[in-house]
Amino acid sequence: MTKEKFLWGSATAAYQCEGAWDINGKGINIWDEFCHSDKNKTGITGDVSCDFYHHFKEDIKMMAEGGQNTYRFSISWSRIVPKEDRIVNEAGLKFYDEVLNELEKYNIVPNVTLVHYDLPDYIGHKGGWCYEGISDEFAYYASVVFKHFKNRIPLYVTINEPTHNAFCNYMVGNYPPNEFNMQHLCECAYNMMVCNAKAIREFRKCNLTSQIGIVHASCLAEARFDTPEYKEAVKYGNMFNNDWVLDPAIKGFYEKELIEKVRKSGIDLSFMKQEDLAVMKENTIDFLGQNAYSRLLVKPYEKGETCATVNNAGNNDGTERAAKEGKTVKGWFESDTDPNIPLNPWGREIYPKCIYNTLLNRKEKYGDIPIYITENGHGAYDIADDQGYVEDDDRINFINNFLAYILKAKEEGVNVKGYYVWSTMDLYSWINGYKKRYGLVRVDYEDGNLKRIPKKSYYWYKKFIEEHKDV
Ligand code: NOJ
Numbered sequence: 149m150t151k152e153k154f155l156w157g158s159a160t161a162a163y164q165c166e167g168a169w170d171i172n173g174k175g176i177n178i179w180d181e182f183c184h185s186d187k188n189k190t191g192i193t194g195d196v197s198c199d200f201y202h203h204f205k206e207d208i209k210m211m212a213e214g215g216q217n218t219y220r221f222s223i224s225w226s227r228i229v230p231k232e233d234r235i236v237n238e239a240g241l242k243f244y245d246e247v248l249n250e251l252e253k254y255n256i257v258p259n260v261t262l263v264h265y266d267l268p269d270y271i272g273h274k275g276g277w278c279y280e281g282i283s284d285e286f287a288y289y290a291s292v293v294f295k296h297f298k299n300r301i302p303l304y305v306t307i308n309e310p311t312h313n314a315f316c317n318y319m320v321g322n323y324p325p326n327e328f329n330m331q332h333l334c335e336c337a338y339n340m341m342v343c344n345a346k347a348i349r350e351f352r353k354c355n356l357t358s359q360i361g362i363v364h365a366s367c368l369a370e371a372r373f374d375t376p377e378y379k380e381a382v383k384y385g386n387m388f389n390n391d392w393v394l395d396p397a398i399k400g401f402y403e404k405e406l407i408e409k410v411r412k413s414g415i416d417l418s419f420m421k422q423e424d425l426a427v428m429k430e431n432t433i434d435f436l437g438q439n440a441y442s443r444l445l446v447k448p449y450e451k452g453e454t455c456a457t458v459n460n461a462g463n464n465d466g467t468e469r470a471a472k473e474g475k476t477v478k479g480w481f482e483s484d485t486d487p488n489i490p491l492n493p494w495g496r497e498i499y500p501k502c503i504y505n506t507l508l509n510r511k512e513k514y515g516d517i518p519i520y521i522t523e524n525g526h527g528a529y530d531i532a533d534d535q536g537y538v539e540d541d542d543r544i545n546f547i548n549n550f551l552a553y554i555l556k557a558k559e560e561g562v563n564v565k566g567y568y569v570w571s572t573m574d575l576y577s578w579i580n581g582y583k584k585r586y587g588l589v590r591v592d593y594e595d596g597n598l599k600r601i602p603k604k605s606y607y608w609y610k611k612f613i614e615e616h617k618d619v
Contacts, residue, residue, distance in 0.1 A: 528584070
């Protein structure tokens with residue numbers, strides 16, 4: 149039997165890179181709406197971004213020349229089902245067909261996410277992720293995608309980063325609908341998992357050879373001390389940041405302890421329905437997409453109201469550097485800081501070992517489920533020379549150190565099957581706009597042609613892939 153090829157690639161998401169926000173029948177999504185509203189204090193939008201919609205051939209060629217054999221991207225829901233009437237936009241399907249043609253030309257394996265934060269506006273107007281009917285709408289859209297693309301897409305992902313998305317929507321309030329509301333946070337979280345299960349149910353009906361998974365944002369919660377109080381904080385940290393996604397997605401149910409803790413925190417759980425829980429039970433994922441950025445460092449809860457800041461929380465008011473990332477969840481845990489761990493310019497820990505600890509924990513808890521590292525990358529204020537070339541040694545070090553721990557976990561038996569750098573090229577970084585860059589390839593937003601210039605990290609990654617083809 150020939151050994152399965154390890155997937156080495158990079159990732160993007162529709163709203164962040166496509167541009168072309170209002171052409172060829174695309175509907176409006178909640179990010180188009182937010183960016184064009186008064187709530188967007190910087191005025192920066194993803195209307196054009198790096199215009200992947202018109203540059204995808206060039207971008208895919210660059211992936212191939214960089215030795216990448218897989219590409220993770222997302223489909224814009226509102227390009228496929230633009231309006232509430234559920235009529236499918238053929239031009240939307242055609243665009244992604246063309247992207248897939250191009251990937252096939254170079255033998256690049258597509259890994260495709262159905263929703264990466266960008267809900268259609270008609271869902272947003274009804275309550276977004278808190279809208280009861282969202283799971284049926286999502287299942288419909290998902291079935292259109294499965295029936296059209298079938299096995300051309302071997303790896304499907306239902307939802308990108310439920311935790312981060314839900315926290316930003318309803319706890320930090322920096323993503324639309326920009327609320328702080330713990331009741332809504334829980335409804336959103338629950339609906340996301342119902343959406344995941346109902347989309348998987350549609351997927352199974354299609355009898356494809358493809359596989360389906362979910363992309364999870366959070367690494368493990370950890371603590372600086374090993375006392376019973378700190379251990380309990382870690383348990384609550386993981387319940388809050390990991391278990392509500394991973395348990396239903398992989399095992400098909402929530403642990404009772406989590407439900408009870410949420411109920412005791414004053415949340416009205418009447419939105420939970422037996423029929424949804426039955427769908428969850430029957431429809432679990434084939435693989436886990438695990439993103440790798442940083443851990444949640446916790447200490448026992450002491451005082452204060454529930455609140456959260458993420459690493460981009462400050463930027464929407466025009467400041468360039470956000471508050472340190474952190475959370476207080478009343479009665480559960482508080483974020484801690486470790487003076488020995490360096491922080492990136494957005495106040496987030498640079499702690500590569502978090503991915504090793506996380507991968508080992510996933511195996512211990514969930515067995516041999518296949519895992520793809522669906523994002524790993526370093527945001528920076530890149531400085532380019534006169535030719536637009538960026539010597540991004542900080543990014544190279546970051547990725548290299550994470551990769552060492554990922555490959556170590558793989559050697560120790562974790563079923564890691566692929567790895568994606570975030571991001572393929574520079575793109576719109578949500579509230580951080582265009583200043584926070586992650587790309588392996590620089591995009592010159594000023595030159596009028598959105599010129600692509602590979603960075604030092606692009607060449608470094610190409611060599612790394614060559615040397616690790618057969619891991
Ligand atoms: C995770 C998200 O999936 C992506 O959209 C975002 O830009 C990166 N993290 C970097 O913050």
